[in-house]
Amino acid sequence: MSEAESYDHLPMDWIGDWAGRRAALTPHRPAVYEADTGTRLTFAEVDDRASRVGAWLVDEADLGKGDPVCVICRNRLEAVDLYFACGKIGAVLAPLSYRLRPRELNELLERIQPRAFVYEDVFDDLVGELDMPASVEKRVRISDGGDSEFAALLDYPCRDVNTPLAQSDTFLYIHTGGTTGTPKVCIVPHRQMIWNALDMIVTSGNLMDQRVLITFPMFHVGGWNSFTPVFHAGGHAVITRQFDPGQVLEVIEQEGITSFGGVEAMLRFIAEHPRFPDTDISTVEGITSAGAPCSAEVMEPFYQRGVPVAQAYGLTEAGPSNFMYNGIDQDLDTIRAHNRSIGTSMIHCDFRILDQETRTPVARGEVGVLCMRSLHNFGGYLGQPDRTRKALLEDGWVDSGDLAVEDEHGNVRIVGRADNMFISGGENVSPEEVENVVLEHPRVAQACVVGMPDDRWGQVPVAAVVTDGEVGEDFTEDLRKHCRQSLASFKVPARVVVTDTIPVTGAGKIDRNTLRRQLED
Helix, strand or coil: CCCCCCCHHEECCCCCCCHHHHHHHHCCCCCEEEEECCCCHHHHHHHHHHHHHHHHHHHHCCCHHHHHHHHCCCCCCHHHHHHHHHHCCCCCEEECCCCCHHHHHHHHHHHHCEEEEEEEHHHHHHHCEEEEEEEECCCECCCCCCCCCCCCHCCCCCCCCCCECCCCCCEEEECCCCCCCCCCCEEEEEHHHHHHHHHHHHHHHCHCCCEEECCCCCCCCCHHHHHHHHHHHEEEEECCCCCCCHHHHHHHHHHCEEEEECCHHHHHHHHHHCCCHHHCCCCCEEEEEEECCCCCCHHHHHHHHHHHHHHHCCCCCCCCCCCECCCCCHHHHHHHHCCCCCEEEEEEEEEEEECCCCEEEECCCEEEEEEECCCCCCCECCCCHHHHHHHCCHCCCEEEEEEEEEECCEEEEEEEHHHEEEEECCCCHHHHHHHHHHHHCCCEEEEEEEEEEEECCCEEEEEEECCCCCCCCHHHHHHHHHHCCCHHHHHHCCEEEEECCCEEEECCCCCHHHHHHHHHC
């Protein structure tokens, strides 16, 4: 290696061969359990399947380094097979969300230009509506029956297909969620997943002894971000096809799950399920909330049963994981007291909170834009250099677009989105800041705040709330009085709408644009 070369660009045998290296170290340890079929695989069996699928992709589909493979399926073993097979041969895995509509998927397919397309039979109708690009030369259908075309890949002769790769080589194309327009496609290099796994392992403790339930869908980075660190460490991952709160509780009890993650809505569904009070969750050592801030009200049922819930934070562009409130050496009451915090950044991640206008660091206690820098930054947006330049700043910093504040102890709290801000009477209003106060009202279970047009102030905050039962005519004024105790007058909701549900995106995040349209109508 010359002095000019970087280890980031130096091909090495192990970089894409996680399945092979783990199998060499711990071949007989349990690796993955698929709850829906009862299938259990050791690390050696995971590697054998990946090698067979990889050999088929090379021999029959003529795929190699840099060739994209799109997949539409639920969380199942075939997705894991493709993940490790693509790693071995250097192909790029591009999972697509089955929650998207054909127009959105067609735009993603056109941008990605996959060489192969793999899909699950339950999405036959959706796939039938797609305009498949001419780049697709092989299509493979997954099913649980005897007609599964993917079975031929698993029966293919096994051989070593591992290709030396560099950390800078692309591993995944991951589309990010959003409420407007087509989702962006993030270029995820092997470096990003390697260093993120390392950061998760050293932050979370000994993952080798963990039995982790994967609740996030594998078409989002959250699914692979949950799966990869535990596999990398030699731990045991449990997957279910889709999120079902009843099944989650059943699997926790039967498999002795030690940890899992979820967005606020998932935790709410679990706690509200009829089986929750009687399910043995004593093996659960911790739950991580991610995707968006989680309310104390949703965490409380788990606290009451002795299970700590802590917030984590990250984004596809900078992580996928960057922050986690780590309460390993703290008691339950201390963790509960910090339940609004995402803690501090992981060991191998820098962060700064910058003024929105001057882009200079703000003092502790002041709100600014959170920026992060680490070896697990992404490689830009596919085919969108202008967007890449806006997200990737000088000296390797990634602009999260999230507003945050750091307290005197160094713990960080997310207070809103910079692009959700609206101006009321010349003053900036963060909807999330107002929501946090609204949610502190004892009768409010869920809340969403948006800026709505106003003749006098330009825009005013309007709150849509879900209550814990029927409320009287004085509820609106009581809620506004509650808000006035904590918020400047221009931040107090000018209007309160009681509703049965708050709209969310496919990623489980509040869908402000849909709510705004509903209020306008």
